Amino acid sequence: MTQQQVLDLYFLDARHKLIEVAAFLDRVERADGKDDFRLKAFRAALGRLNDGQNEKVKQVLLAFSDPTTRPIAKAKGKSAAGAWAGKTG
Amino acid sequence: MRYIEPHAHMVSRVTDDYERMAIAGCEVVCEPAFWAGFDRSSAAGFYDYFCQLTGHEPARAAKFGLKHFSWLCINPKEAEDVKLAEEVIALIPEFLNCPNVLGIGEIGLNKNSRNELKVLEMHVALAARYHQLILVHTPHLEDKLKGTRLILDVLKSDRRIRPERVIIDHVEEHTVGLVLDAGFWAGMTLYPETKCSPARAIDILETYGQEQIWLNSACDWGISDPLAVPKTALEMKKRGHPAAVIDKVIYQNPKLFLGQCPKFKISSKDR
Numbered sequence: 559m560t561q562q563q564v565l566d567l568y569f570l571d572a573r574h575k576l577i578e579v580a581a582f583l584d585r586v587e588r589a590d591g592k593d594d595f596r597l598k599a600f601r602a603a604l605g606r607l608n609d610g611q612n613e614k615v616k617q618v619l620l621a622f623s624d625p626t627t628r629p630i631a632k633a634k635g636k637s638a639a640g641a642w643a644g645k646t647g
Numbered sequence: 648m649r650y651i652e653p654h655a656h657m658v659s660r661v662t663d664d665y666e667r668m669a670i671a672g673c674e675v676v677c678e679p680a681f682w683a684g685f686d687r688s689s690a691a692g693f694y695d696y697f698c699q700l701t702g703h704e705p706a707r708a709a710k711f712g713l714k715h716f717s718w719l720c721i722n723p724k725e726a727e728d729v730k731l732a733e734e735v736i737a738l739i740p741e742f743l744n745c746p747n748v749l750g751i752g753e754i755g756l757n758k759n760s761r762n763e764l765k766v767l768e769m770h771v772a773l774a775a776r777y778h779q780l781i782l783v784h785t786p787h788l789e790d791k792l793k794g795t796r797l798i799l800d801v802l803k804s805d806r807r808i809r810p811e812r813v814i815i816d817h818v819e820e821h822t823v824g825l826v827l828d829a830g831f832w833a834g835m836t837l838y839p840e841t842k843c844s845p846a847r848a849i850d851i852l853e854t855y856g857q858e859q860i861w862l863n864s865a866c867d868w869g870i871s872d873p874l875a876v877p878k879t880a881l882e883m884k885k886r887g888h889p890a891a892v893i894d895k896v897i898y899q900n901p902k903l904f905l906g907q908c909p910k911f912k913i914s915s916k917d918r
Contacts, residue, residue, distance in 0.1 A: 559886055567885065568846065615847065619821040623792040624759075633727045633758035636682075638788035 599641035648672040650876050650897040654863035656681045664873040665711040671877040677716045679753035679782050682724035684868050690734035701745040718752035718782050726766035736769055743777055749908045752782025756794040767801055775807035780908050783815045795822040817842055823851055832904050836865040837875035845879035861901045
């Protein structure tokens with residue numbers, strides 16, 4: 559596809575999702591209390607969009623990923639949080 | 648349009664889903680063993696589940712003209728209990744000769760723990776001993792990259808395992824290259840909120856090519872869409888992909904991989 563065709567097919571959808579991200583950040587910033595590792599990872603991932611690197615989606619996924627290589631001692635639950643908490647089990 | 652749904656948990660779906668899939672062009676549905684959303688309390692619960700996957704569910708699918716195949720294992724979400732896993736794995740051989748069983752799956756890792764790894768190795772050994780195909784689940788979200796690497800280490804360290812007989816599922820942009828470069832098949836799961844969207848899955852196809860890769864909905868009891876594969880085919884059409892390329896990705900590729908199991912036969916036309 560040409561860039562024009564990609565824009566015709568996906569621009570409005572991407573614009574919608576970007577505005578949702580902005581609204582999420584406004585919402586969490588006006589809420590009381592403290593944030594956690596998820597918001598820090600989210601901001602780090604956002605930074606990957608503008609650092610001039612290729613493969614932006616890969617860079618964002620890596621920003622949320624556990625970078626360690628050894629298995630954890632024991633699974634304490636079954637679910638994933640969406641961002642690495644920065645601790646090894 | 649015709650397609651194969653190579654990964655769907657139909658025991659969690661209503662019969663309307665079978666009907667909609669058949670109307671959309673689905674000819675075959677394959678169902679890996681999965682976590683029920685709660686922990687089963689004993690190996691006997693798995694025995695009943697394996698009976699459901701090999702007897703009841705194929706009959707339910709047949710009412711809508713769909714062939715149903717299944718994969719057996721204890722899912723990584725229940726693999727922290729090694730003793731239970733040993734008991735369940737001991738049940739599997741008696742089901743391997745069932746006419747709709749394709750292999751061992753979906754095995755893998757969930758939180759990347761030592762016990763999960765131990766159970767993964769037990770499943771891989773079982774598959775090797777009985778010459779079975781393998782379907783691998785990779786972990787969710789932040790655990791996927793590390794889990795994919797650990798899984799690849801286990802598979803590559805067992806010399807009996809041939810990569811072309813293993814599909815590693817739920818790949819995303821940060822793991823697909825690791826899987827394909829090692830010679831394994833890669834599965835892309837189309838989910839509304841996590842894993843791949845149709846647009847991203849097609850981006851991956853355009854970037855990495857259409858060899859040794861398939862699409863699936865992995866529809867289950869959670870937020871998922873049993874029509875995700877034909878919806879992605881429609882998205883490919885919108886991008887201008889020819890019908891032959893779409894057919895390769897959603898029909899020929901899964902047929903090629905699954906056809907390595909002699910029990911996987913699609914009777915009519917083509918085929």
